[in-house]
Amino acid sequence: MLLMTNETHINYQRIEEAILYLEKNFQRQPELDEVAEKVHLSPFHFQRIFTEWAGISPKRFLQFLTVDFLKEKLEQSRNLVEAAESAGLSSQSRVYDLFTTLEGVTPQEYKLHGSGLRIHYGIHETPFGACLLAVTDRGICWLSFLATDEDPKGHIEAMKEHWHNSLFHQDQALTASFAERIFHPGATPATGRLHVFVKGTNFQLKVWEALLKIPMGNVTTYQGIAANIQNPNALQAVGSAVGANHIAYLIPCHRVIRKDGILGEYRWSPARKKSIIGWEMAKTETK
Structure with missing residues (x-):
């Protein structure tokens, strides 16, 4: 069976390459023309396909991937969990209408x-x-x-x-x-x-169920997942269970990042993790 090649596939390759280039050169803030040239497109065409994909501009998109922004999102997620617990809810699943x-x-x-x-x-x-x-x-x-x-x-x-x-x-x-x-x-x-x-094992299922409770546009840490399953010292086991997830995106292991705001590794490439997290945040922030 051969991999299908179409415009959507090619455009995603260009978008991923652009995200990595923007991130690598974030300090000097490259202009749109430079990024477009890097992915072999005209500035107009690049801006159009990126905005159609993410709903926002490339520069705005990159702001969602900065360490400071992600740390802020982690704090918001932690406060959300504490609010649920203080309200006497036994599970975050009662807070969200799970997809x-x-x-x-x-x-x-x-x-x-x-x-x-x-x-x-x-x-x-x-x-x-x-x-x-x-x-x-x-x-x-x-x-x-x-x-x-x-x-x-x-x-x-x-x-x-x-x-x-x-x-x-x-x-x-x-x-x-x-x-x-x-x-x-x-x-x-x-x-x-x-x-x-x-x-999966019973432990893996607990971790995957905890992943399902992370709302789109939010992130948490391995410590957050361990606390959610009431096993705060099982960080290594949690990391292994997150990495063993065989249903990408739907069981959102991409929403687990390091506590220092670094996105970290991803079974299906760190570049794709950046794309998915930024895309989800763009979709939820612009609603």
Whole structure:
């Protein structure tokens, strides 16, 4: 199966390259003409595709990725949690109308590694490049982002290894409807919440459920997640569980950053993490 190449994919490559260039040269604040030349576009064309993608200008976008701004967002998130706790709420899930619900495999299913599951998958374009998306009758079971011009075979093999006793079938039409709901929720009629179906340990499930409670446009720390699952000393285990997440974007591990305001690593590249966080903040700040 070959990776689809279209204008959306090419434009995201240019946007990601521009974000990295702007960040690298942040101190001297390069002009629009210079950044456009870097990504081989006219200033007009670059400004247009970036604004269509993010809803704001490149310079405004970069402000969302500064350490000072991210530290401020971390403080806001911490205050939000404290407000929920002081109100006597047992879980942040009661504060937010969650977009995604989560179900884990049973202990017996865990032992069988997905035996008997029918998994349909497809490759789709997103605002953040191409992704491999897979679904079962019980929900979305895989979502991973592909690197620029990457052959998806490695991702497909990783998915098959994760669910290695399952039956796999490529079905672009079926998975396209899920991709549309995930990445363009306002473009389709509301059909209820999305459901994810995951395979992990009990501890991993607790961490992934905590990730689902982080609202779009917000960030938290590994310490924040550890506190949320009432295991404040399990920072290393929390980090491992965040890194083991196999459903990108929907289970928003990208919203976990370091307590010093540095974005840190991301399973699907630090550059994509910057793009997603900035894009989400732009969407929520401009509403």
